[in-house]
Amino acid sequence: TTKLSKEKVEITKEQRALIKAILDAYNRHQIPQDVTKKLLQEQYSAEENFLLLTEVATSQVQVLVEFTKNIPGFLSLDREDQIALLKGSAVEAMFLRSAQVLSKKMPSGYTEVLEERIRKSGMSEEFITPMFNFYKSIGELHMTQEEQALLTTITILTPDRPYVKSHEAVERLQETMLDVLRKLCVLQHPQEPQYFARLLGRLTELRTLHHYHVEMLTSWKTNDHKFTPLLCEIWDVQ
C-alpha cells in the first residue's frame, strides 16, 4: 500500500474543468429562499409539517432536474435513459441532499427547524431512525462542496437503474466522475487513504434508505396524505 500512497495523483486540466462545471451547477441550483423561509415561519403541526416537506420535496425535484441537465455529458445520453436515471436516483439524491443540509449548522436555525418538522410529520419511528443515522454518518465525513456535488452526480449516473437501455454509456460517464472523485479524495484527505472507499460506502447505505422511502410514502398515503403531481410522477405514486 505504501506504493499507492506514494502514487503521484494528478488532476488533469479537463478534470479540473469538470469539477468546476459540476460545482457551479450544484451551487446554482438550490431550493428558493421563499420555500425555506416558509419552513422557518409556519406553525408546527403534523399536517403543516407534512405539507411543508411536500413543498420542499417538490422544489427539490425541480432543482435536481436542473442540476442533472448541467452534468457534462448527461444531455447526450438517450432521452429515455435520462428520464430513467432521474426517476431512479431522485430519492437517493434527495436523501444525500438532506444529509448534507442537516449535517451543517445554519445561523438561521434552519437545520433544527427542518429536523423538528421531519420528526413530527407523521413519519413512523422505524423510518426516522435509519434516516437520522444516515445523516450522522454523512456528517462525520465532513465532505467538501466538490465531494458533495460529485457524490450526487455519481448517484444520478448509476447505470443499473430500472429501464436504463444503454448501460455502457451511463457506466462510462459514471466512471469519469468516479475517477475525478477518487483523485480529489486522495488530494483533499491525504491522512485518510480509505476516505474514497468510505464515501462509496455511503452510496450503499443510500440504497437501503430508498427501500424505506417506498414504505414511508405508502404509510403516508394510507393515512390519506396527498402528494404533488411532480412527486407522484417521479416516484410512481398513484
Ligand SMILES: C[C@]12CC[C@H]3[C@@H](CC=C4C=C(C(=O)O)CC[C@@]43C)[C@@H]1CC[C@@H]2C(=O)c1ccc(O)cc1
Ligand atoms: C426527503 C424529504 C423531502 C425533501 C427534504 C428532506 C429534508 C431536507 C431537505 C433539504 C432541502 C434543502 O435545504 O435544499 C431540500 C428538501 C429536502 C431534501 C425530507 C426528509 C423526508 C422528506 C420526504 O421523504 C418526503 C416525501 C414526500 C413528501 O410529500 C414529503 C416529504
